[in-house]
Amino acid sequence: MYKQIFFVLTLLLSIGLFGQKSTITTEEILVRGNCGMCKDNIENAVKKESSAEGTWNVKTKVLKLSFDAKKTNLDKIMRRVTAAGYDNQLYTADDKDYRNLADCCQYDRVTAWDNIENSEGTHFDGQAEAPQEFATITSNQVKTITKSSDFKEQILVRGNCSMCKETIETAVSKEATAKGTWNIQTKVLELDFDESKTSLDKIMRRVAAAGYDNQLYTADDKDYNNLPDCCLYDRVTAWDNIKNSKGTHVDGEATPEQKSVADSNTESEEDEDYSWLDEDAISLANVSAVGNKAATALDGKSAGLTFNIDSKELLKAACCNLSESFETNATVDVNYANAVTGTKQIKMLGLDQKYTLITKELLPEIRGLASAYGMNFIPGRWVQGIQLTKGGSTVTNGYESISGQINTELFKTHDKNKTSLNFFGDTNSRIEGNIVHADTINGKWAHSFLAHANATIDRQDSNDDGFMDQPIGKQLNATYLLNYNDLDNSGIGTHFGISFIDDHRTAGQVDFVEDYHKLGTEKYGVGIDISRFQVWNKTGYVFKDKPYQSLGWMNQYTYHEQKSFFGTTPYNGIQRSIYSNLIFESILGSTLHKYKAGASLLHDQYDEVYQVNDYKRTETVPGAFFEYTYTGDKLTAVLGSRVDFHNLAGTQFTPRANLKYDLFPKTTLRASAGRGFRTANVFSEAQSFLASNRTVEIIDGGGDIYGLDPEIAWNYGISLHQEFRIFGNKSNIIADYFITDFENQILPDLDQSTQKILFYNMEGKSYARAFQIQWDFEPVKRLEARLAYKNYQTQGDYLSGAKNLPFTPEHRGFMNLAYNTWIKANGSQWSFDTTLQYVGEQRIPNTSTNPVEFQTPDYADSYFLLNAQIARQFNKTLRMYLGAENILGYTQDNPIIDVQNPFGEYFDGGMVWAPIMPGSVYLGLDIEF
Secondary structure, three states: OHHHHHHHHHHHHHHHHOOOOOOEEEEEEEEOOOOHHHHHHHHHHHHOOOOOEEEEOOOOOEEEEEEEOOOOOHHHHHHHHHHOOOOEOOOOOOHHHHHOOOHHHOOOOOOOHHHOEOOOOOEOOOOOOOOHHHHHOOOOOOOOOOOOOOOOEEEEEOOOOHHHHHHHHHHHHOOOOOEEEEOOOOOEEEEEOOOOOOOHHHHHHHHHHOOOOEOOOOOOHHHHHOOOHHHOOOOOOOHHHOEOOOOOEOOOOOOHHHHOOOOOOOOOOOEEOOOOOOOOOOOOOOOOEEOOOOOEEEOOOOOOEEEEEEHHHHOOOOOOEHHHHHOOOOOOEEEEOOOOOOOEEEEEOOEEHHHEEEEEOOEEOOOHHHOOOHHHHOEHHHEEEEEEEEOOOOHHHOOOOOOEEEEEEEOOOOOOOEEEEEEEEEOOOEEEEEEEEEEEOOOOEEEEEEEEEEEEOOOOOOOOOOEOOOOEEEEEEEEEEEEEEEOOOOOEEEEEEEEEEEEEEEEEEOOOOHHHHOOOOOOOEEEEEEEEEEEEEEEEEEOOOOOOOEEEEEEEEEEEEEEEEEOOEEEEEEEEEEEEEEEEEEEEOEEEEEEEEEEEEEEEEEEEEEOOEEEEEEEEEEEEEEEEEEEOOOEEEEEEEEEEEEOOOEEEEEEEEEEEEEEEOOEEEEEEEEEEEEOOOHHHHOHHHOOEOOEEEEOOOOOOEOOEOOEEEEEEEEEEEEEEEEOOEEEEEEEEEEEEEEEEOOOOEOOOOOOEEEEOOOOOOEEEEEEEEEEEEEEEOOEEEEEEEEEEEEEEEEOOEEEOOOOOOOEEEEEEEEEEOOOOOOOOEEEEEEEEEEEOOEEOOOOOOOOHHHOOOOEEOOEEEEEEEEEEEOOOOEEEEEEEEOOOOOOOOOOOEOOOOOOOOOOEOOOOOOOOOOOEEEEEEEEEO
């Protein structure tokens, strides 16, 4: 009871602050700067003034301010910014403060304020962004840009900072009579020289010899590599995509500066919103993708322990679907759940996938009847990014998160049009193809088309047990996304999506033919047909002159149908779901105190048939929530609570809290606590065990959902993040410990009888304790290493007594090494990746009542898994990759019990704790244009 009292008091305190009268003033002012480090410096300087918050845009140089006029004013805030070394429209920084900035931050101090873009994307002097004369520069030719000046030539030269500027201009001056001025922002080198004594060709050779690519010559790799770290510029962006001298790209692309990351601060990067609203709009997403960020990075701003997984991380493995997207991730465990159907599921914090809230575009995705196979329905090549949160997540996303949340974002255009093709095949006869096309329709509308097809065609039986090692079948999957963004003008942004999936799988004995043997006893087979349709919309509105205040509404309809059979046992199900979530976001007094309030509705209609029994139910859950966020210099606190009125499970109260405290500049402590609940879907969640002689039996406990009560758990977590340097490079260590205590849990009990799967409300204790320590570092430049160790202590009180949860190793080890060569001017690059995992001993359900020959050991042996991949990026268009999985070839002996008698009482294909498939090799091709 003390837990509820604590959260109620906290909630009342937060709500009490709501009544404070707002005296918030908003301002916009230009501040000079270059990169992501500048952004952090400027915004941190603003925060030092009482009640002040600011967001500085790398591209437009506009600082948007919000402050309490009773506590401070614009003059005081801008003096703070000036003291940090940054010129602004009110004050000019002292030369000493300017020189103390990092090299990459020493901005251009010459360009007149009138020539800097305003927040609407035009210059303050009213000039157009892209004068026609600059559109003629191409990568194949260099043309003199007509301009009324004394310069005779202009040419593009790559570079980053003021040190680059000095080096380039010094190289020019070494040529007789030559003088040059290079602009950091536009990358244009303006030249003046005596054509009788030198030439453009000679000058640009000098520049290339200094290590700088230009439109005439590409620098030698050795010269480029000798540049300081802050000068190692992007060598990939096409010349057509580099900004003109008015500060915009010819094609509207973002600049390399906007995508750069200051080496001294891993989390000081320019945010680009991952979905359909920018960071100043409604926070329907709490995290965003970042330009040159590490492929997997801790979100330094989040109060919770959240990791952003970029699409680059997904390229390190075969990654054909979402379940395989975590093979290079230390937090998520990928389990092999069934020897007949070949399904893969994940675990987090030592708990099954069903306790993790899995969303797509922040909308409910893998739940209900989709629990068993839903991870196969999100192709890896469609994923633009993944946000992974350990422990209780925000209450705005619902009540079902217990061990954490995984959100996937699909590819959408952000000013960059993209078409990519992917083709994949492996020695296990799996082939697939993917199409991703995203482009802009006009200035406000953009759309994406995503298509996927896969097939497994060969009936392989590597261990000669008469059963296919994996199912054969095919899947067709298509999604269309339409986006509208007019946040800067009308304040409205909206995102629409529609998707359809058709998936068919056949498994069982090698000579099983579905048309002849289905549901018969001549040959054992499994057939699974799934059709799935979804349509969704997310719309947001940002209030005029109040960028901190917004309203968002998310809606989704899902139809999921499964027709299946397991030997002689049919299982069919239909789920119709409606989801709606309305969120209002604003501030309490100042932007240091923010809140979200809203209401949600979740409506699920289930119709299941198992054997000859029909199970129908309708769950309707209206709910309301409130979440308060405090953002201080060192402390960030997110306190939230929601109440849901479940028509079958009763009223449920769900409080959650996430705290982040910066102990030191590079040391962060996080803590979290919260409650979650869910209703079990016993048949769909038990499908990995249905390919056996076992029958499902439910012990009625008086509840309204299969006779069972809802599952309820509390999750507590603490983590410490330490950033430091080793070998002269960045290094991070994260240690975390999470406790999950169940008030009620429903687990498939496989111990009571080898002929049954029992479901019941467990009495007594059920818990999971998860410890993980992870070290990310670079032993040498461009070699990324990730080492991790995990320890799980899990236990449940079964009818037969307290036992460790089955198929959950106590110890797991992880190592990932990734090496990339330098990117050459044409975009070519080699990439190497390898992952080694150690899986410790794990408990196997009791089979002592079987005959001796059909008994399994109490604990499975530990083993290692090794995967590797080599990839060649030939240019910006073509990439080829070759990889191998389970290189050590470890497989489980006799994964199917009594395989010779599949219709007998001892047959069981669900007792799986290790890989079934032998080592395999795959080849893939990516084409992007």
